[in-house]
Amino acid sequence: MSPREQTHRPARPQRWQWVLTASIAVGSVVGGIASNILADMIDPKLGPITWIIAAAGVVLVGVLATLEVRSRRALQAGPAVEPKPPVSVQEAGVPVNLPDTTGFVGRRSVVDWLGDAVRTEHAVALLGRRAVGTSACVVQAANAVRNHYPDGQLYLDLRKTDRRGTARSLRPREVVDALCRTAGIDEAALSRATDLDAAATLLRTALGDRKILLVLDNVDSPDQVRPLLPPARRCRLLIAGGPTLHGLKGVRTRHLAEPSAEDAVELFAAAARDAGSVRRGLQSEPTVRRIVELAGRQPHAVRVLGSWLAAQGWSAPDLETALRHGLDNGRVDATLTLLARRDRAYAGLAADTRRLVRLLALVPHPVSRNAVAALTGTNRGHTDRMLDQAAESAFVTVTPDGRYRLRPLLVHYAQVHLLCDEPPRRRVAAQARLVRYLARQAERYAETVLPDQPSGTEPGGSWFARHEALLGSLICEPWGRPGALPANPPRRMRRWWLRLAVALCTWYASTGRLDDWAAVCRAVLNSPVARQSAAVAGWAHNELGAVYRWQGDPHRAAVELTAAVALRHRRGAAQSRTNLGLALLDQGDVDGALDQLQRARQQRSPSDRAGQALTELGLGVAFLARDEPRFAGRHLIRAANQFEVVGDRRGYAAALTNLALAQWSLGERLDAAQAWSAALECHPAVQDRQGQAAALLNAGAIVAAGAVAAGAGQQGSRRRAAQARELLQQSLRIRQDDGRPTGRTLLHLGDVARILDGPDDARQHWEAAVEACEKAGDADGAAAARARLSDQDAPAENS
Structure with a gap:
């Protein structure tokens, strides 16, 4: 740190105080004259107006005087709390005898290292960010070894401060000229040295064999000391500088961090x-x-x-x-x-870099360069220069993937600067810019994760995974808390924040992270955005209902979806009714499900082909549950055609899977086989593991039923049973890996085992099916497994 930076000049009175004083004085005079004229023109009894105006002027003058006194007291109190600098203040650019240090505490190992190194090396440098204590450590070490340099010890400050308090680094020629004058070289000889190398040669010649210790403080650039390397034979250089000196040839360096x-x-x-x-x-x-x-x-x-x-x-x-x-x-x-x-390292940065540092205190996680540019509202070139300066000054760190964040040690200090130097309006504007940038990026990458791209391998999945912590904090952190988004956000921030939440839910849905998906929905419900818009609250209830349905809790899903239907408008209500119908169908309320799905179909916009396809799929499933396969087949064919038109391969596969069940129930075995074969081809392409497991289960059940109907003794029956077992085992593996119910799969595996392996193996599968169905709450599946066990036990009892 620079000794010159440790001085504090009394600040001049602020210009606004003089302007306000003059304005009050002129206003009082003009007001008094105007009031007298008005009193004479209207009524002589209006003279008290003059006294009122004069009294107001006196009050304003008193207030101004109070502010002036408080300002002067603050100026006087400032230096009173300033501790004595560790290194006494010296005039920059003028070599002086080595100063002493005062109040030096700790860092004995660093001082000892410097003392040992300067005895054996020609040039030693202690490097560290500004105001970390390099100057005090170097001067302390130089004083410890000063007896080894009887010909003199010189201290030179290479950072000069002008009258306005702006610091600049001395140019290399200025450094060499100052040392030459101290070494006794006259001005005539120095003026004949036309270039820097000639001046450095004069300095080495003048020093000769004298044993001198040169302490160079506040070295900001390698160019400032490079002409002095190597020093004279018995001369030693002890340097306190910044991180940019790292790698300087001929100099032994050590880095100094903050004190423990x-x-x-x-x-x-x-x-x-x-x-x-x-x-x-x-x-x-x-x-x-x-x-x-x-x-x-x-x-x-x-x-x-x-x-x-x-x-x-x-x-x-x-x-x-x-x-x-x-x-x-x-x-x-x-x-x-x-x-x-009193943060001198912060004060040494350029004004725009200081703003970047304090704005980074708004972001608790690493951000990319483009995100930093959005946060500061600057172009990439300017942002890169600011980030480079902040990184060189050790304010920010860089992650392996090229993102930036404040050093953890400086986060609280940066928050202090943010509070003191950045007005609230500008803070909110910076947060709004960041949210807008992230929302645009998230929407772009969300398009790649649904419905056809395999999640986790495409650019969208990797982008979301890399920025998940940042996105989660912006969405889920309660509004109004320190470091979070403001309690009363502007309209533009609310809009972009909601779009960011929607994109994040899309990614969570594609990766099957239901708990995180639900957390985002609850954060939206608790946000000012939902409190100000019923449609937003309805969207969040709809998403929560979908999550609960995926988690196997149709009752909670129906509650959330009912609230969504009440809050959303026509198109949104149609989607919520579709989801509500599916939730009611999961509870066994087929009539209620059909009512909601048919009303959703009426509310769908003709241009919403994807929504129409989803509603048709729900109607098909409902009619299947009602044991009306003919009506189910009609709706499922429409759903499959519309899904194919919009390019939704996942929905197309789901429609074909259920269509195969309807066609099998109608006796259309060949069409059913073609349907489930096409469905099985679609599921691996879209990485829909649950849909693939359902398709395999349906196909295995269909083939197993055909094998049972053909009879156990037929050769074709055993071939069909072997094919069904392969399909069912694949479905069982997927469901077990994902923790999904396996009761129905075990039930049909028992049917196959009875044909291929005998009654004992079939009994084991059915008993496991009873246990799995009871655990999953599938009463119909458990009843079917018990019925098979009873049928198997009946012949044994009769015999």
């Missing part, structure tokens, strides 16, 4: 003690550890907080409460302002 938690606590206690605090045992208080972590363990900020604690006469819990109160409630107070203004 123990050293930071000791630094805090020492600063409080030096500022006059009488409190003891600060090192052992857990509150102090939390305070230094909140300050990012930045040495200067930690020392300032210690001095502030002593100046206010607070305890450590009081200081933590003051800091947390502002962060948790979104209010800027004197303590947070003090902490924000």
Whole structure:
């Protein structure tokens, strides 16, 4: 850190105060004159108006005077809490004798390493981000070994601050010229050195064999020190610089990170003690550890907080409460302002990079460069430059897949800067831009995960998997909490946020992650978006109903879908009625299911071919359950044709699977075989494991029924039974792997086993089918398995 940055000049009075003072004075005079004229023109008794206006002017002047006094007191109190700098302030660019350090705490291993290294190496550098303490460590180490350099020790600050407080790095020629003047080279000889190399040669010649230690502080660029390498034979260079010096040839380097938690606590206690605090045992208080972590363990900020604690006469819990109160409630107070203004590493960044750093505090997870560009509202080229600077200054880290996030140690400090330096309106605008960008990306990739692409292998699945944590936090985090979306979002944010939630539900549905799907739906129901729009709440209830139906809970699904029907408009209500009809069908309420499905069919828009196909599929399944295969076949044929037109291979396969059952019931065995064969070809292409298991079960049941009808002694019967067993076993493996009910599959495997293996194997399958059906709540399947067991036991009893 730069010693020059540690000085604080008294701030000039703000310009608005002078303007306001002049305005009040002129307004008072003009108002008094106008009131007198008005009183003379209207009524001489209106003279009190003059006194009223004058009194108002006096009150305004008093308010302004109060603000001025408070401002001056704040200016006077600022330097009072500033601790004494570890390295005394020196004029930049002018070599001086090695200064001493004050208040240096911890980091003994670093200082010892520097002392040992500078005795054996010609050039040694301690590298670290700005304000991490490299200057203090280097000067401390130089003082420890100064006796080894009797010909002198020189300190040179390579960062210069102008009158406006803007710091700039000295140019390489400026560095060499300053050292040449210190070495005794006259200006005439120095002026004849036309280039940098000639000036560096003059410096090496002037130093000769003198044993001198040069300490170069605040080195920002390798070009500043490259002309000095290698140094004179007996001269040594000790450098404090930034990470950009890594890899500089001829220099032994070591990286310096933030102090450990123990050293930071000791630094805090020492600063409080030096500022006059009488409190003891600060090192052992857990509150102090939390305070230094909140300050990012930045040495200067930690020392300032210690001095502030002593100046206010607070305890450590009081200081933590003051800091947390502002962060948790979104209010800027004197303590947070003090902490924000003492972050020198942050102050050393460019203005746009500082804004990027504090906006990243809005995002708790890594984001891509394009997402950062959306967050900041800048183009990619500008964003890349800002990210590079933030990464070089160790504010952000890069994940292996090229995404960026704030360093965990600096997250709380960045939140302080966000609260102090970024107005709420701009924070909301940045969040809105990020949500819009992510929603557009999510919608684009959601198109690739349904219905035909295999989930998890296409670009959409990998994009969602990579950004899942970020998307989940934006959707599921309660609105209004610190770090979350605002409690009263603008309309554009609500719209894009909902589209992002819909795309995320699409991905969860495609991957079968029902619990995560349900969590997103509940988050939508609890959001301000659903409270302001009944249609949005209806959509969330509809999605929850679909989740519960997939989870095998048709009663809860019917409750949610009933609420969805009541809240949604015509087209949305049609979809919810379709889902409600399927849920009622799962409960065995066939008449109620048919009523809902037929009403959904009437409400469907003619242009909604996919919705019409889904409703026709539901009607077909309902008529199958009602044992009316002829009506079922008509609806299922329409569903299959419409699914094929819209290109939904999954729906097409489901329609064919049920159509095969209807055709088998009508005695159309050849058509049924063709239907389930076509269905089995579709399911692997769309990675619909449950649909494939259902198709295999239906096909196996059909073939098994044909084998049973043909009789156990027929050769064709055994061939059909072997074919049915293969289909049923494939279905059983899929259902067991996915944790789905297996009762019906075991039931038909028992029928096949009776033909191929004998009654004992059949009994084992039927007993397992009874247990599986009872566990899944399938009363009809359990009754069918018990009936088969009873039929098998009856001949044995009669014999």
